[in-house]
Amino acid sequence: MQKNASTVLGLAQIHNKSLREHVLDTLRAAIVNGELKPGQTLIEADLAAELGVSRAPLREAINILSSDGLVEIMPYRGTTVKKLTRKDIEELFAIRSMMEVFAIRHIILSESPAEVINAMREVCVAMQTAADDGDLSAINLLDRHFHDTLVASSGNDLLLMLWGTVSMRVRQVMSLRNRKKGDLHSxxxxxxxxxxxxxxxxxxxxxxxxxxxxxxxxxxxxxxxxAQNAITMEKAP
Amino acid sequence: MQKNASTVLGLAQIHNKSLREHVLDTLRAAIVNGELKPGQTLIEADLAAELGVSRAPLREAINILSSDGLVEIMPYRGTTVKKLTRKDIEELFAIRSMMEVFAIRHIILSESPAEVINAMREVCVAMQTAADDGDLSAINLLDRHFHDTLVASSGNDLLLMLWGTVSMRVRQVMSLRNRKKGDLHSxxxxxxxxxxxxxxxxxxxxxxxxxxxxxxxxxxxxxxxxAQNAITMEKAP
DNA sequence: CGAAGGTCGATTGTCGACAATTTAATCTTT
DNA sequence: AAAGATTAAATTGTCGACAATCGACCTTCG
Incomplete structure (x- = not known):
């Protein structure tokens, strides 16, 4: 029994994720996909039952989400998906801008930006064809990939780690609005x-x-x- | 009855807030103060006994520390305080610089930087007197306060949150070296x-x-x- | 002598039960 | 019927016990 049967079957060793990691990924995905909406309360027992695990790993996952700022824990009162104000979004994009500017500076000043540039060019042509097809979800995916690549190419691992938090929130915001399908080519x-x-x-x-x-x-x-929030507020006061 | 009376941390056991929070603060402080050194392994049972809590809240705290990048969890193998390489430190100060530059830009462009400036001036004169007294720890505290104030005054809460991670690491690095006492006035x-x-x-x-x-x-x-690491490596190969 | 394989101790990962706390509902008193 | 006290239900916080896993040591066989 080789424990590392790699290179032939690339899928053999996915089982190694701990329950905490699994739950964490699931919840995080649900939040950034908009399945769990801001303000919604998370009840540990229910979630644990739904995911088929006990409360211990679930709590560990929730605590991490809390330290990432995605959910808010009020002791003995419950945890809710953190609400997003307009100020939050403005701040988010300001920080995002700061990070990408930093990355660009470092890429340009790096020794061999050629590979990075080629990789990003490829993403761009893929975007082009996706725009031709009017494939919105493909555009979104490529957009994400473009900016992730940009930040990762800065070579600064700490930036990449912090970018994780930021890009999660960006995705969350993106998923909660309906992007207009108009200007894919632009x-x-x-x-x-x-x-x-x-x-x-x-x-x-x-x-x-x-x-x-x-x-x-x-x-x-x-x-x-x-605007969107004004509507939903009006509908459910 | 303690199984580990070696007392790595001389910590009392007071139950005021949530145990998780208490443990989290305690461990975080121990790491950034250098009491828990990079590479040192954390054994849940021992720490739990020492802090007088069970393993559940302790694990929750450790998980948060891990998501903050202060410790490294190797499944079933143990948790260690994350080691710091030279590259880590260079990256850290690059990110710190990025954030403080961002903050300064926003402060200057804000409407009323006067209060902020006054607050910072006060810190400066306190620094002056601390330098006169040759009080190194006071200087360090004021230095921290200065830069915390700077970042907080940007008005960007997300930046402040991310700064938490960064400033923790800065403190950790600072505590692990011996600052030369020479140039306090400068x-x-x-x-x-x-x-x-x-x-x-x-x-x-x-x-x-x-x-x-x-x-x-x-x-x-x-x-x-x-340089310092070269020495310690040499001493304990 | 060396390598493959097995056992053991230590440590982490997970679970179910119990305690603490909050909120809502019910009861008591006037 | 209203205000306050009291209980009840729901939920989170904590604990001790058990299962899973890893590394080191030991055994055995070539």
């Missing part, structure tokens, strides 16, 4: 522009572009968020 | 310069100054870190 074009500026090694221009890129989408989303 | 002066530049609303100059300030201390510490 999305692809914008990302292409960013890559070009990085390739041109023009730090300030690239920083300017990404700042604007994120800033605009942040403003749009924050506004749409408020 | 520390006070440097901080004063930063405040002046913020007050002058010269964004680029202030950014330049804080970048240099953090960058230099980061380099110094990273180098000292490597």
């Amino acid at each position: 999305i692809a074009r914008n990302h292409h522009t960013i890559v070009d500026l990085i390739a041109g090694r023009d730090v300030e221009a690239a920083v300017q572009e990404i700042t604007q890129h994120i800033g605009i989408s942040g403003d749009v989303i924050a506004e749409a968020w408020e | 520390i006070a002066r440097n901080h004063h310069t930063i405040v002046d530049l913020i007050a002058g609303r010269d964004v680029e100059a202030a950014v330049q100054e804080i970048t240099q300030h953090i960058g230099i201390s980061g380099d110094v510490i990273a180098e000292a870190w490597e």
Whole structure:
């Protein structure tokens, strides 16, 4: 019995995840996918039963989510998915912008940005074809991949770790609104522009572009968020 | 009756808030104070006995520490305080610089930076007197307070949350080296310069100054870190 | 002598039960 | 019927016990 039967069957060793990890991933996914909505209360016993585990690993998972700021624990009173205000969203995109600017600076100043640039170019052409097909979910996935790659390519592991928190929240916000299907091509074009500026090694221009890129989408989303929330508040006072 | 009377941490057992919180604070403090050293293994049963709690809340605390990146959990094999490499420290100070630059930008662009500036000036004069007294620990405390205030004054709560992680690590690194007692006055002066530049609303100059300030201390510490580690490695191979 | 395999002790992972706390509902008193 | 006290139900917080897993040591066989 080899414990490492690797390279032939790439799927053999997925069983090794602890229950805590499994529950954590599940809950996190549910929150960022919008299945668990902000304000919703999480009851340990119910969730444990639903996931078929005991409360111990479930609690451990919830505590981690709490320290990540995705849920709020009120002692003896329950845990709820943290609500998102407009200010939260504005702050989120400001931080996101800060991190991506940092990443771009470091990529351009790095020794061999060529590989990174090539990888990102590929994502861009994939975006192009997805836009041609009008495939919104593909665009969203590629968008995520683009920015994840950007941050990871900074070479700063601590940034990547902090980015985990930030990108989770971005995904959550994205999933909770209905993206307009209008301008898929402009999305692809914008990302292409960013890559070009990085390739041109023009730090300030690239920083300017990404700042604007994120800033605009942040403003749009924050506004749409408020509008949408005004409606739901009105419906259920 | 203690199975481990060796008393790694001399800690009382007071039950006021949630045990998880209490344990979490205690362990976190022990790590950033350097009482628990990088590489040291944490044994749940021993720690639980020492703190007078059961393993459940202790595990919850450890999991949070793990998600904060302070400890490393190897399933079924143990938990260790995460080791710090030179690269970790360099990355840490790069991120710290990024965050403080962000904060300074937002403070200067905010409507009323006057209060913030006054608060920081007070810290500076306190630093001055502490330097006169040669009180190193006071300087360290004020230094922390200065930069915490700076980040908090950005008005971005998400940044403040992320700063929690970063500042913890900074404190850990600081506690693990022996700060030279030489140039206390220059520390006070440097901080004063930063405040002046913020007050002058010269964004680029202030950014330049804080970048240099953090960058230099980061380099110094990273180098000292490597030197110190070379020694301890040599002593215990 | 060395390597494959088995056993053992230590440690972590999980569970079900119990205690503490809060909220809501019910009862008492006026 | 209203205000306060009291109990009841639901939920979280904590605990001790048990199961699973890993590394080290030991045994055995080539």
